[in-house]
Amino acid sequence: MSAPALRIRGLRKSFPKVLAVDGVDLEVARGEVFGLLGPNGAGKTTTLEIIEGLTEADAGDIEILGLTWAKEGQEIRARIGVQLQSTSLFNKITPRESLDLYGSYYPKRRSTEDLLELVQLQEKADAYHITLSGGQQQRLALALALVNDPELVFLDEPTTGLDPQARRSLWDVVRRMKGEGRTVVLTTHYMDEAEALCDRLAIMDHGKVIATGTPASLIADLAIPSVVELTFEGAAPDSAAFAARLGQAVEPRVDLWEIPTPDPKALLPRLLEAAEAAAVPFQQVHIRRATLEDVFLHRTGRSLRE
Numbered sequence: 001m002s003a004p005a006l007r008i009r010g011l012r013k014s015f016p017k018v019l020a021v022d023g024v025d026l027e028v029a030r031g032e033v034f035g036l037l038g039p040n041g042a043g044k045t046t047t048l049e050i051i052e053g054l055t056e057a058d059a060g061d062i063e064i065l066g067l068t069w070a071k072e073g074q075e076i077r078a079r080i081g082v083q084l085q086s087t088s089l090f091n092k093i094t095p096r097e098s099l100d101l102y103g104s105y106y107p108k109r110r111s112t113e114d115l116l117e118l119v120q121l122q123e124k125a126d127a128y129h130i131t132l133s134g135g136q137q138q139r140l141a142l143a144l145a146l147v148n149d150p151e152l153v154f155l156d157e158p159t160t161g162l163d164p165q166a167r168r169s170l171w172d173v174v175r176r177m178k179g180e181g182r183t184v185v186l187t188t189h190y191m192d193e194a195e196a197l198c199d200r201l202a203i204m205d206h207g208k209v210i211a212t213g214t215p216a217s218l219i220a221d222l223a224i225p226s227v228v229e230l231t232f233e234g235a236a237p238d239s240a241a242f243a244a245r246l247g248q249a250v251e252p253r254v255d256l257w258e259i260p261t262p263d264p265k266a267l268l269p270r271l272l273e274a275a276e277a278a279a280v281p282f283q284q285v286h287i288r289r290a291t292l293e294d295v296f297l298h299r300t301g302r303s304l305r306e
């Protein structure tokens with residue numbers, strides 16, 4: 001049986017003022033899209049850069065496709081693809097020229113036409129880099145990570161700063177990578193992205209992995225599949241007295257209350273009755289299923305977005 005795409009044990013890295021990676025263990029199977037999800041500063045990029053051989057760890061073991069950097073660095077380099085958080089390219093180089101140039105560094109390479117098609121940049125193939133939109137530049141960065149036809153691809157926040165449409169078109173490219181049988185490891189601080197793209201993910205906070213699983217299993221483990229939201233015009237009123245009246249936790253947010261519940265149908269009539277009796281000036285009631293955001297909140301007491 002072949003080795004997993006990635007196996008990490010006891011990874012640690014500290015910088016002078018911060019323990020950025022604090023004992024991370026991970027295993028990624030071949031063909032998976034695996035996500036590292038966490039807020040800014042959680043240690044995702046540092047973890048990825050250590051795996052990619054760009055930063056040295058203080059401790060820990062890493063196996064990539066069954067290989068180690070110490071013994072088989074050159075082979076690893078040939079078989080992985082890396083998209084960094086920002087790719088600097090000259091303004092007056094075209095996507096076709098960039099792909100030809102990067103491809104020329106590798107003995108095994110994928111055709112430029114094929115890559116342009118994969119990321120849907122045929123029409124911009126001969127346009128200067130500076131004229132590409134943010135989303136097109138990011139798609140090119142993904143194509144550049146694939147020039148050597150890698151088995152395992154690392155993407156660091158591939159959609160940060162993009163508008164919703166551009167993000168979706170990037171997601172399509174990641175799905176195509178998976179469809180081609182590649183393993184993809186990506187970082188993101190967008191829970192919707194993690195949920196939409198990842199077969200499995202590790203949620204990171206303060207350098208540690210605080211939960212691992214499929215998006216569905218992480219949400220199911222919460223045992224509160226639904227959240228009832230009460231929205232207000234402007235700031236939400238104080239919720240403590242209402243929670244006592246309802247006999248149930250009411251979690252205040254800036255302009256709404258969230259009430260996690262296993263059974264929204266049973267909660268709703270009680271909730272409306274209590275809101276009426278207490279003259280709570282709510283605007284709307286909304287039932288939604290729990291998300292990865294709720295998983296993070298539940299485990300850390302903080303929001304991913306903070």
Ligand SMILES: Nc1ncnc2c1ncn2[C@@H]1O[C@H](COP(=O)(O)OP(=O)(O)OP(=O)(O)O)[C@@H](O)[C@H]1O
Pocket residue numbers: 015016018019020038039040041042043044045046047189
């Ligand atoms: N070269 C460095 N020198 C000093 N501190 C660093 C360095 N790189 C990262 N850090 C610190 O390590 C911690 C983890 O940073 P890291 O970039 O890995 O987090 P992240 O989860 O990728 O966040 P982001 O989404 O903002 O990139 C942060 O506190 C960061 O300030």
